[in-house]
Each structure stands twice: as structure tokens, then as C-alpha cells.
Amino acid sequence: xxxxxxxxxxxxxxxxxxxxxxxxxxxxxARVGIVMALGGAAAVSIAAGAPRVVRRVGPPAAERAAQxxxxxxxxxxxxxxxxxxxxxxxxxxxxLAGAGAExxxxxxxxxxxxxxxxxxxxxxxxxxxxxxxRGRAHVPSVDGAHVAAAAESLHVAxxxxxxxxxxxxxxxxxxxxWWRDHASTPIIDAMTEINAQLLAxxxxxxxxxxxx
Amino acid sequence: xxxxxxFAAGLVGAAVVTALAPRARAxxxxxTNARTSERAPTFTNVTDQMLVNARTDGxxxxxxxxxxxxxxxxxxxxxxxxxxxxxxxVAWMYQTGISRLGSFENSPVVVDGVMxxxxxxxxxxxxxxxxxxxxxxxxxxxxxxxFCCGPNNRGVAISGNTVYMLTLDAQLVALDAKTGQVxxxxxxxxxxxxxxxxxxxxxxxxxxxxxxxxxxxGIRGFVRAYNKxxxxxxxxxxxxxxxxxxxxxxxxxxxxxxxxxxxxQEKADSGKYADAxxxxxxxxxxxxxxxxxxxxxxxxxxxxxxDLDGGVRPGDNLYTDCILALDxxxxxxxWYYQExxxxxxxxxxxxxxxxxxxxxxxxxxxxxxxxxxxxxxDAATGKLIRKSVPFDRxxxxxxxxxxxxxxxxxxxxxxxxxxxxSVNPTLGYAYVAGLEQPMHYIxxxxxxxxxxxxxxxxxxxxxGERQYGTFTAIDLNTGKKAWQAEVDQPMMGGSLATxxxxxxxxxxxxxFDAFDARTGRLLWHFTGGxxxxxxxxxxxxxxxxxxxxxxxxxxxLGYPLGDAVLVFSLPRTTGAGSARATPATRGM
Numbered sequence: 097x098x099x100x101x102x103x104x105x106x107x108x109x110x111x112x113x114x115x116x117x118x119x120x121x122x123x124x125x126a127r128v129g130i131v132m133a134l135g136g137a138a139a140v141s142i143a144a145g146a147p148r149v150v151r152r153v154g155p156p157a158a159e160r161a162a163q164x165x166x167x168x169x170x171x172x173x174x175x176x177x178x179x180x181x182x183x184x185x186x187x188x189x190x191x192l193a194g195a196g197a198e199x200x201x202x203x204x205x206x207x208x209x210x211x212x213x214x215x216x217x218x219x220x221x222x223x224x225x226x227x228x229x230r231g232r233a234h235v236p237s238v239d240g241a242h243v244a245a246a247a248e249s250l251h252v253a254x255x256x257x258x259x260x261x262x263x264x265x266x267x268x269x270x271x272x273x274w275w276r277d278h279a280s281t282p283i284i285d286a287m288t289e290i291n292a293q294l295l296a297x298x299x300x301x302x303x304x305x306x307x308x
Numbered sequence: 309x310x311x312x313x314x315f316a317a318g319l320v321g322a323a324v325v326t327a328l329a330p331r332a333r334a335x336x337x338x339x340t341n342a343r344t345s346e347r348a349p350t351f352t353n354v355t356d357q358m359l360v361n362a363r364t365d366g367x368x369x370x371x372x373x374x375x376x377x378x379x380x381x382x383x384x385x386x387x388x389x390x391x392x393x394x395x396x397x398v399a400w401m402y403q404t405g406i407s408r409l410g411s412f413e414n415s416p417v418v419v420d421g422v423m424x425x426x427x428x429x430x431x432x433x434x435x436x437x438x439x440x441x442x443x444x445x446x447x448x449x450x451x452x453x454x455f456c457c458g459p460n461n462r463g464v465a466i467s468g469n470t471v472y473m474l475t476l477d478a479q480l481v482a483l484d485a486k487t488g489q490v491x492x493x494x495x496x497x498x499x500x501x502x503x504x505x506x507x508x509x510x511x512x513x514x515x516x517x518x519x520x521x522x523x524x525x526g527i528r529g530f531v532r533a534y535n536k537x538x539x540x541x542x543x544x545x546x547x548x549x550x551x552x553x554x555x556x557x558x559x560x561x562x563x564x565x566x567x568x569x570x571x572x573q574e575k576a577d578s579g580k581y582a583d584a585x586x587x588x589x590x591x592x593x594x595x596x597x598x599x600x601x602x603x604x605x606x607x608x609x610x611x612x613x614x615d616l617d618g619g620v621r622p623g624d625n626l627y628t629d630c631i632l633a634l635d636x637x638x639x640x641x642x643w644y645y646q647e648x649x650x651x652x653x654x655x656x657x658x659x660x661x662x663x664x665x666x667x668x669x670x671x672x673x674x675x676x677x678x679x680x681x682x683x684x685x686d687a688a689t690g691k692l693i694r695k696s697v698p699f700d701r702x703x704x705x706x707x708x709x710x711x712x713x714x715x716x717x718x719x720x721x722x723x724x725x726x727x728x729x730s731v732n733p734t735l736g737y738a739y740v741a742g743l744e745q746p747m748h749y750i751x752x753x754x755x756x757x758x759x760x761x762x763x764x765x766x767x768x769x770x771x772g773e774r775q776y777g778t779f780t781a782i783d784l785n786t787g788k789k790a791w792q793a794e795v796d797q798p799m800m801g802g803s804l805a806t807x808x809x810x811x812x813x814x815x816x817x818x819x820f821d822a823f824d825a826r827t828g829r830l831l832w833h834f835t836g837g838x839x840x841x842x843x844x845x846x847x848x849x850x851x852x853x854x855x856x857x858x859x860x861x862x863x864x865l866g867y868p869l870g871d872a873v874l875v876f877s878l879p880r881t882t883g884a885g886s887a888r889a890t891p892a893t894r895g896m
């Protein structure tokens with residue numbers, strides 16, 4: 097509660113002084129009361145033999161195990177439709193980034209995916225020649241910067257498998273899931289189908305509705 | 309005796325001369341043709357004045373998509389008329405030879421004997437308009453293309469010695485009119501974001517005026533002007549405003565037809581979807597009409613995005629489904645008229661607007677809607693003067709979809725699709741190619757099937773229900789039907805009206821028809837093989853009137869594809885400039 101309006105400057109010092117004393121007295125009394133109440137409650141609790149109250153975080157393990165988990169890769173139409181526009185954009189941006197990274201990693205993976213000193217055909221563009229502290233042979237670098245650079249190269253060459261803008265896929269998914277019988281189709285399947293149709297317009301892959 | 313011999317000799321001589329005469333005429337005709345075909349075409353520098361005066365050049369040229377800035381597709385030529393049309397025959401045929409077929413929706417541009425043609429997948433060529441001999445070819449190297457409704461290119465614009473073409477990968481390409489060499493190209497927008505171009509640009513003064521397509525992929529549409537000399541952008545006007553796109557929350561169309569909207573829910577959701585305008589759609593499918601006197605351009609704006617799901621785009625979704633009037637010099641919006649607020653039926657404005665002068669002297673803008681109405685608006689203010697009677701059946705207009713399917717007419721293709729109207733200014737008739745395609749509007753369906761409608765989904769043809777086409781003359785001064793012809797298949801392509809009191813249009817089964825513009829009586833037809841699904845043109849050369857049409861089918865409606873441009877004229881034996889008919893030779 098505000099004690100005095102700030103618009104009465106002349107009265108402020110006297111008021112502040114008086115209200116301060118009053119607040120102090122009241123505050124002291126309140127603190128004493130709270131301590132007494134807590135103490136009383138504790139006394140009652142101990143006397144009753146009640147367990148200690150512990151702050152819970154989330155459902156107990158048994159409950160958690162019983163809930164079916166929906167892996168991200170199986171999120172489907174209902175999930176898509178529940179997303180706000182910004183969420184859809186974020187989802188697709190992540191999807192496209194992940195698809196690009198996967199494409200780069202797949203391209204780099206050679207016959208020997210464990211990487212030893214002789215399998216240097218897939219070493220990164222910068223040719224990191226340093227082994228690790230234990231002397232093990234060099235493993236091709238897959239740090240983020242290099243993946244991004246490789247993905248960008250694919251993007252510039254229009255060679256990314258999922259190469260269109262998030263807004264394109266968003267509008268197509270909106271149309272796709274407008275159909276109720278598509279609701280259970282995982283988004284990644286829908287994306288694959290839509291992407292195939294879009295690629296067909298480039299003369300790549302199987303035909304879509306607008307293919308000649 | 310001597311006189312008898314002389315008489316006999318004279319008879320024999322006369323007989324010989326008579327026998328040889330047709331051959332001599334034929335020989336002369338062959339020689340004449342040979343001389344004609346050998347004449348090298350000239351490349352005329354197309355001046356601004358020529359474009360401004362295109363309507364009054366006597367009909368010898370076809371200088372832009374709609375022939376002149378009014379978009380009326382009206383030719384003042386009358387050599388081919390109701391009396392002579394029955395003798396119309398193929399003068400020559402040009403087959404483009406493109407490797408990938410698609411909907412052939414081109415209207416050629418013709419300048420003093422040179423015809424410019426564009427094909428699906430953006431190949432442009434110059435052709436001798438007398439003979440069909442190819443002069444040059446430009447094959448655009450397409451980048452990423454995401455397009456709706458077919459890999460279309462409807463034509464070029466020309467100014468000076470430059471031909472301008474738009475492409476599926478959202479480029480504006482300027483070509484040397486004499487050689488086809490690229491002068492410059494401009495990337496209008498990112499094709500990987502769904503932007504594409506399918507219409508013919510328009511040149512006004514120093515500007516190339518273009519719209520953009522891609523509303524099916526969540527773009528924000530625009531109209532733009534580029535400098536025709538260097539491709540620099542002059543102005544840009546979005547067809548989706550960033551303020552006010554929610555409009556007036558109309559419960560009905562502007563003419564009062566109920567839309568069955570849940571305005572309360574839309575308003576409740578408006579905060580959640582406050583930025584839906586950023587992906588609002590609003591494609592411009594066809595070229596603008598231009599009023600040179602007022603420096604106003606009129607465009608038809610397409611559907612909002614997403615096309616079917618209005619729940620994520622509350623409000624009227626301006627300026628989608630609108631006729632939009634813009635200042636040619638600045639792009640400023642002068643007025644707009646919305647045909648369908650908050651469209652969820654794909655009944656958008658796609659057919660190009662046409663500038664007409666009514667009998668009372670008022671200048672108006674007319675547009676044939678997918679709604680099956682022709683809207684006639686005051687060109688200065690955008691106020692509705694009148695709406696025509698429906699030129700196609702209307703049932704359950706603006707009904708909501710159901711699981712069982714709500715029968716809907718017009719279907720999602722219209723009404724009138726992109727097909728341009730033509731106008732006979734003397735009669736005051738506009739000729740509209742329409743589709744009678746009843747559909748079920750349903751909320752769920754079988755999975756995607758190859759070859760279905762491009763929407764593929766919400767709108768399904770009703771099994772067993774007949775589909776057909778209509779070709780209608782609408783009296784623009786009354787809004788009533790003057791006449792209507794029924795054809796076998798839904799129509800897509802457009803028409804040409806001429807001073808010979810004829811109106812030409814094509815059908816998907818390959819027929820190319822000539823109707824009496826006054827009565828609708830079918831006077832002539834020719835079977836072109838592939839669907840004749842483009843808007844015809846007419847021009848005059850060496851005293852001969854030609855009618856040209858691209859017959860290459862339509863993918864959207866499944867009409868047979870091909871790659872031919874057919875050019876017709878009257879036989880030379882009728883004499884150039886002669887209106888007399890020879891003994892009838894009906895079209896093949």
C-alpha cells in the first residue's frame with residue numbers, strides 16, 4: 097500500500113518519518129508472528145509424525161515410464177497443426193539444418209567410418225594433421241564450422257536434398273495436414289513426399305502433380 | 309475453206325490457252341509465294357508511341373499480350389469476316405520442337421512480320437510471321453523452379469529492339485529482338501522461396517511492369533516496375549499490405565452474398581496470427597491493363613495463402629482476390645475492389661482486367677471472375693457499376709466443406725480462370741471462356757493421386773457429373789448475357805474479337821472456333837490436334853489478315869499437349885483485300 101502520494105512533497109519528510117516508525121513497528125510484529133506461526137506449525141507437524149515436505153520436480157519415475165514417449169522423428173499432423181506460425185518456421189529451420197548436416201556427414205562417410213591413419217580420403221578441407229593426446233590416428237573433423245561450410249557449398253550449388261525455403265515447406269505441410277486422414281503421417285514422411293514433388297518440378301525424381 | 313481452217317486453228321489455240329491458264333495462275337501463285345517466303349523480315353524498332361497507339365494502328369501488329377493497353381484483344385481487321393471465314397485455312401504451321409511439353413498458353417506478339425513466341429519452360433523464339441520460319445531461339449537455363457498449375461509462359465513484351473520475358477525461376481530477361489541474345493537479366497525474387505513468373509510483362513514508358521506468383525508456397529505477392537534499359541527496380545508494391553490486410557471483417561461479399569464466416573473466431577485469433585500477412589499470398593497471374601491517360605494500371609490479384617485454410621489468416625486478407633488500381637509511376641494504390649474477402653474456395657481474380665468505355669461514356673474496368681460474375685467497375689474510383697448475371701451455374705456459393713463433400717459451383721477453376729476476355733467495343737460485348745465443373749468441396753480425401761487437379765485435394769470432380777464449357781457474350785452495358793454457346797469441355801485459353809464481327813476461341817479437344825460475335829452462331833472451326841488453350845491474335849501482312857493461335861494443350865485440365873502455332877488466312881485466290889467469298893471450303 098502506498099503511504100502518501102508523491103504529489104505532496106511538503107509533507108513527505110514528516111510523513112516518511114512517521115510512516116517509517118509505523119512500518120517498523122508493524123514489520124517487527126509481523127516477523128514475530130510469522131516465526132511463531134512457523135514454529136507452531138512445525139511443532140504440530142512433529143507431534144503428528146507427518147513426513148517432511150519435499151519439493152517435487154515432475155511426476156514420479158513410475159508415472160513417467162507409463163507415459164508413451166513420442167520421438168521427435170514421429171511427430172505428426174496434430175503436432176504440426178498445434179504449432180504457431182513462428183513455431184512452424186523454427187521447426188522447419190531446424191529440420192532443414194539437420195537434413196543438410198546429415199547430407200554432409202553422409203557424403204563424408206567413407207567405407208571405413210571409424211577413421212584411421214589410412215582412411216584420410218574424407219579428412220576435412222583444412223587437413224587437420226594433429227593426432228590426439230593419446231597418439232591415436234587422426235579422425236576426420238566434423239566440427240560445426242566445417243559442416244556448415246560444406247552445407248553452404250551444397251546450398252550454393254542447389255545440391256541440398258531439402259533445398260527450398262521453410263515457408264515453402266510450411267505452406268505445403270499446411271495443405272497436407274488440412275486432410276484429416278493425413279494427421280497420423282509423421283512430418284518427416286510428409287516432408288519427404290512434398291520434397292519429392294518439388295524436386296519433380298526441377299526434372300529430378302518422380303513426377304508430382306505439376307510434373308509434365 | 310481457208311476461213312474454216314483459221315477458225316479451227318483459233319479454236320485449238322483457245323483451247324490450248326484455256327488449258328494452260330490455271331497452270332499459269334498456279335505457277336504465278338507459286339512464284340508469288342516463293343517471293344514472299346524469300347523476303348527477309350525486318351526488325352522494327354518499337355517506339356513508345358507505337359505502344360501507346362497500338363489500338364489504332366489499323367491492326368497490322370499485335371504489340372503486347374492484350375494487343376493494346378486496354379487488354380481488349382480487339383482487332384480492327386475485317387478481311388476475315390462472317391462472310392469469308394468459311395474459307396479460312398491454314399497458311400502455315402510452326403512446331404516449336406521443345407523437348408518438354410506443358411500447357412501452351414502463349415499469345416504471340418507480332419511486329420511488322422516478326423512473331424515472338426514463348427513456350428512452356430521458358431523458350432522464346434522469333435519466327436517469320438509470313439512463313440513460320442524460325443529466325444532465332446533462346447532457351448532459358450532454368451534454375452530452381454517452384455510453380456503452380458503448369459510450367460507456363462504466356463508471352464513477351466517488346467519495346468525498342470528488346471524483347472522482355474519472365475521465367476519460372478522468377479527472372480526478368482531482356483533479349484535482343486533481332487538475335488535473341490541476352491541483354492540483361494534480373495532476379496526478381498528467390499525461386500527457392502516459391503516465387504515464380506508465368507505471365508507476359510507490360511512496358512509503359514521506361515518501365516517494365518511485372519507481378520509475381522507463388523501464393524501456393526507462402527510468398528508475399530507484389531507488383532513491381534523495373535527500368536527497361538538496365539533492369540533497375542523502380543518501385544515495388546506489395547499485394548499484401550503490412551497494415552490493414554484484415555480489412556473490414558466482411559460477413560458478405562461487397563455485393564452482399566453471405567460468406568458464412570466465423571468472424572468472432574477470426575477476431576479472437578487475430579493476435580495469434582498477427583503476422584500472417586508476411587506469407588499472405590496474393591499472386592498476380594496475368595498482365596495488367598493500363599490507362600495511359602491517367603497513368604493507372606489495373607491488376608487482378610490471386611488467392612491468399614494458405615489457399616484453403618482460412619483459420620490461420622483471419623480477416624479479409626486484402627488485397628487478395630482484388631482488382632487493384634496502381635499508379636504506373638509510383639506504384640501507389642489508388643483503389644481496390646475485393647471480389648471474395650477471406651477466400652477459402654480458390655475463387656480468386658486471375659483473368660486479366662480489361663478497360664472499356666461504356667455507352668454512357670464512363671470508362672470502366674471489367675474482369676471475369678472465377679465466381680462466374682463479370683465485375684464492371686468505375687475505372688476512376690473502383691466503385692461497382694454492375695455485376696453481370698452469372699455466366700456459369702452457381703450452387704452453394706461460399707459454402708463450407710464437409711466430410712461428405714459439399715457440392716460447389718463454380719468449382720475451384722471457375723467461372724473464368726486465367727483466360728483473358730475479349731471485347732467488341734462496337735457491340736459492347738465481352739466474351740468469356742468459362743468452365744462448368746461441379747466439384748465436391750471436402751474436408752478429407754484419399755491420398756495424393758498423380759494427375760488430379762493441382763489442388764489435388766479439397767476439390768474433387770464428381771463422378772458421373774458432366775463437365776462442359778461455356779462461351780458467353782456479356783453485354784457490359786446491362787450485365788446480361790447476349791448469347792451463350794456450350795462446348796464439349798471446360799474452357800481455358802481466352803478469345804480474340806475482330807471487326808469482322810467474329811470472335812475466335814479454342815477448345816481442349818483441339819477445335820479452334822469462329823463465332824458470329826453478334827449472335828453466337830458457330831461459323832467455322834478447325835481441328836488443331838492438341839488442345840487450343842491459348843488466346844489467339846490477329847495481324848496483317850502484305851494485305852493479308854492472319855489469325856494465329858497456339859495449340860499445345862493444357863496440363864491442368866488434362867488436354868492433349870503439343871507444340872504447334874497455327875496461322876490461318878484466306879486463300880490467296882480470293883485476292884488480298886477482297887471481301888468476296890470463293891466457293892465454300894469448310895475448315896478441315
